Amino acid sequence: MKEYKYTINGNKYDVQIVDIVENIATVAVNGENYSVEMEKEPEPEKKKVVVKPVAQPQPAAESSSASAATVNTNNALKAPLPGVVREINVAVGDEVAVGDTVVVLEAMKMANNLEAEKAGKVTAVLVQVGESVMEDTPLVVIE
Numbered sequence: 001m002k003e004y005k006y007t008i009n010g011n012k013y014d015v016q017i018v019d020i021v022e023n024i025a026t027v028a029v030n031g032e033n034y035s036v037e038m039e040k041e042p043e044p045e046k047k048k049v050v051v052k053p054v055a056q057p058q059p060a061a062e063s064s065s066a067s068a069a070t071v072n073t074n075n076a077l078k079a080p081l082p083g084v085v086r087e088i089n090v091a092v093g094d095e096v097a098v099g100d101t102v103v104v105l106e107a108m109k110m111a112n113n114l115e116a117e118k119a120g121k122v123t124a125v126l127v128q129v130g131e132s133v134m135e136d137t138p139l140v141v142i143e
Contacts, residue, residue, distance in 0.1 A: 001016055001017065001018060002016065002017045003015070003016045004016075004017075013029055013030060014029070014030055014031075015027060015028070015029050016028040018033065020038075023037060023038045023039070023040050024036070024037055024038070025037075025038055071123075071124045071126070071141060072141065072143075073126070073138040073141060075118075075120075075141055075142055075143055076124075076126065076138035076139065076140060076141045076142075077102055077103065077114055077116065077117065077138075077139050077140045077141075077142060078136050078137060078138055078139060079105060079114075079133045079134065079135055079136060079137045079139055080105075080112070080114070080135065081105075081107050081112075081135050082107060082132075082133065082134050082135055083105040083106050083107030083108075083112070083132070083133060084105070084106045084107075084130065084131070084132050084133070085103060085104075085105060085106075085127050085128065085129055085130065085131045085132075085133060085139070086104045086105065086106045086111060086129065086130075087103065087104035087129065088102075088103055088125060088127070088128075088129055088140070089101055089102055089103065089104070090102050090103075090122045090125065090140060091122065091125065092122055092123065092124060092125055093121065093122060094121070094122045095119075095120070095121055095122075096116040096119065096120060096121075096122060096142060097116065097119045098115075098116055098117065098118060098119050099115050099116065100115060100116045101113040101114070101115055102114055102115065102116050102122075102139070102140050102142075103127070103139050103140060105133070105139075114139065116142055117142075118142060120142040120143050121142065121143055122140060122141070122142055123141045123142070123143045124140070124141040125139075125140050125141075126138050126139055126140065126141065127139050127140075
Protein backbone atom coordinates (compact mmCIF):
# COMPACT_ATOMS: atom_id res chain seq x y z
CA MET A 1 0.00 0.00 0.00
CA LYS A 2 1.42 3.37 -1.00
CA GLU A 3 0.77 6.43 1.11
CA TYR A 4 0.99 10.07 0.06
CA LYS A 5 0.41 13.37 1.87
CA TYR A 6 -0.85 16.39 -0.07
CA THR A 7 -1.78 19.94 0.83
CA ILE A 8 -4.16 21.56 -1.65
CA ASN A 9 -5.39 25.12 -1.07
CA GLY A 10 -4.39 24.77 2.61
CA ASN A 11 -6.33 21.50 3.08
CA LYS A 12 -4.31 18.41 4.08
CA TYR A 13 -5.04 15.06 2.49
CA ASP A 14 -3.70 11.63 3.48
CA VAL A 15 -4.02 9.44 0.41
CA GLN A 16 -3.49 5.67 0.32
CA ILE A 17 -3.68 3.47 -2.74
CA VAL A 18 -5.36 0.38 -1.28
CA ASP A 19 -5.72 -1.88 -4.31
CA ILE A 20 -5.60 -1.84 -8.11
CA VAL A 21 -7.57 -4.42 -10.13
CA GLU A 22 -7.26 -4.03 -13.90
CA ASN A 23 -7.97 -0.31 -14.44
CA ILE A 24 -9.94 0.33 -11.17
CA ALA A 25 -8.01 1.63 -8.15
CA THR A 26 -9.36 1.73 -4.59
CA VAL A 27 -8.03 4.93 -3.02
CA ALA A 28 -8.53 6.05 0.59
CA VAL A 29 -8.54 9.84 1.07
CA ASN A 30 -8.54 10.92 4.75
CA GLY A 31 -9.99 7.50 5.65
CA GLU A 32 -12.81 7.50 3.06
CA ASN A 33 -12.59 4.94 0.21
CA TYR A 34 -13.12 5.89 -3.41
CA SER A 35 -13.12 3.81 -6.61
CA VAL A 36 -11.06 5.51 -9.26
CA GLU A 37 -11.19 4.38 -12.86
CA MET A 38 -7.83 4.87 -14.56
CA GLU A 39 -7.50 5.42 -18.28
CA LYS A 40 -5.80 2.56 -20.05
CA GLU A 41 -2.56 3.42 -21.78
CA PRO A 42 -3.04 3.35 -25.53
CA GLU A 43 -1.45 0.35 -27.17
CA PRO A 44 1.32 1.27 -29.57
CA GLU A 45 0.16 1.21 -33.15
CA LYS A 46 1.40 -1.89 -34.92
CA LYS A 47 2.80 -1.22 -38.34
CA LYS A 48 1.92 -3.66 -41.08
CA VAL A 49 4.86 -5.10 -42.98
CA VAL A 50 4.32 -4.96 -46.70
CA VAL A 51 6.49 -7.20 -48.84
CA LYS A 52 6.46 -6.67 -52.58
CA PRO A 53 6.30 -9.76 -54.76
CA VAL A 54 9.47 -10.72 -56.61
CA ALA A 55 9.80 -8.77 -59.85
CA GLN A 56 9.44 -10.60 -63.12
CA PRO A 57 12.89 -11.55 -64.44
CA GLN A 58 14.27 -9.82 -67.51
CA PRO A 59 14.85 -12.25 -70.37
CA ALA A 60 18.37 -12.90 -71.63
CA ALA A 61 19.53 -10.69 -74.50
CA GLU A 62 20.21 -13.62 -76.87
CA SER A 63 16.88 -15.32 -76.32
CA SER A 64 13.96 -13.01 -76.97
CA SER A 65 11.56 -15.91 -76.39
CA ALA A 66 12.78 -16.50 -72.82
CA SER A 67 10.01 -16.18 -70.27
CA ALA A 68 9.87 -16.01 -66.49
CA ALA A 69 9.06 -19.70 -66.41
CA THR A 70 12.25 -20.64 -68.31
CA VAL A 71 14.71 -18.69 -66.14
CA ASN A 72 16.77 -21.19 -64.15
CA THR A 73 17.39 -19.67 -60.72
CA ASN A 74 19.68 -22.51 -59.59
CA ASN A 75 22.66 -20.36 -60.59
CA ALA A 76 21.24 -17.18 -59.11
CA LEU A 77 23.00 -14.96 -56.60
CA LYS A 78 20.55 -14.90 -53.68
CA ALA A 79 19.94 -12.33 -50.95
CA PRO A 80 21.78 -13.45 -47.79
CA LEU A 81 19.32 -11.50 -45.58
CA PRO A 82 16.20 -9.33 -45.97
CA GLY A 83 16.87 -5.85 -47.32
CA VAL A 84 16.35 -3.27 -50.03
CA VAL A 85 18.16 -3.35 -53.37
CA ARG A 86 20.14 -0.07 -53.61
CA GLU A 87 22.28 -0.72 -56.71
CA ILE A 88 22.45 -3.22 -59.54
CA ASN A 89 25.91 -3.07 -61.06
CA VAL A 90 25.33 -5.49 -63.95
CA ALA A 91 22.98 -5.91 -66.90
CA VAL A 92 21.89 -8.93 -68.91
CA GLY A 93 24.77 -9.99 -71.14
CA ASP A 94 27.56 -8.62 -68.91
CA GLU A 95 30.53 -10.86 -68.12
CA VAL A 96 31.46 -11.02 -64.43
CA ALA A 97 34.47 -12.38 -62.58
CA VAL A 98 34.55 -13.97 -59.15
CA GLY A 99 34.43 -11.19 -56.54
CA ASP A 100 32.84 -8.53 -58.79
CA THR A 101 30.18 -6.54 -56.91
CA VAL A 102 26.91 -7.43 -58.61
CA VAL A 103 24.26 -5.96 -56.27
CA VAL A 104 24.34 -3.59 -53.29
CA LEU A 105 21.75 -4.61 -50.70
CA GLU A 106 20.87 -2.33 -47.78
CA ALA A 107 20.05 -4.28 -44.64
CA MET A 108 19.88 -2.93 -41.09
CA LYS A 109 21.03 0.49 -42.36
CA MET A 110 24.23 -0.97 -43.82
CA ALA A 111 25.18 -1.36 -47.47
CA ASN A 112 26.20 -4.94 -48.27
CA ASN A 113 28.14 -5.59 -51.49
CA LEU A 114 26.99 -8.90 -52.94
CA GLU A 115 29.75 -10.36 -55.06
CA ALA A 116 29.72 -12.89 -57.87
CA GLU A 117 30.52 -16.34 -56.50
CA LYS A 118 31.59 -17.59 -59.92
CA ALA A 119 32.69 -16.15 -63.25
CA GLY A 120 30.18 -16.14 -66.05
CA LYS A 121 27.63 -14.22 -68.05
CA VAL A 122 24.60 -12.47 -66.52
CA THR A 123 21.53 -14.12 -68.07
CA ALA A 124 18.82 -12.47 -65.93
CA VAL A 125 18.37 -9.62 -63.49
CA LEU A 126 15.43 -10.58 -61.28
CA VAL A 127 15.06 -7.44 -59.13
CA GLN A 128 14.86 -3.67 -59.45
CA VAL A 129 16.51 -0.85 -57.52
CA GLY A 130 14.38 0.07 -54.50
CA GLU A 131 12.75 -3.35 -54.26
CA SER A 132 12.45 -5.03 -50.87
CA VAL A 133 13.63 -8.64 -50.86
CA MET A 134 13.54 -11.45 -48.35
CA GLU A 135 16.34 -13.85 -47.47
CA ASP A 136 17.14 -16.32 -50.30
CA THR A 137 15.37 -14.23 -52.94
CA PRO A 138 17.12 -14.79 -56.31
CA LEU A 139 18.64 -11.49 -57.48
CA VAL A 140 20.84 -12.09 -60.53
CA VAL A 141 21.39 -15.27 -62.57
CA ILE A 142 24.98 -15.92 -63.66
CA GLU A 143 25.55 -18.84 -66.09
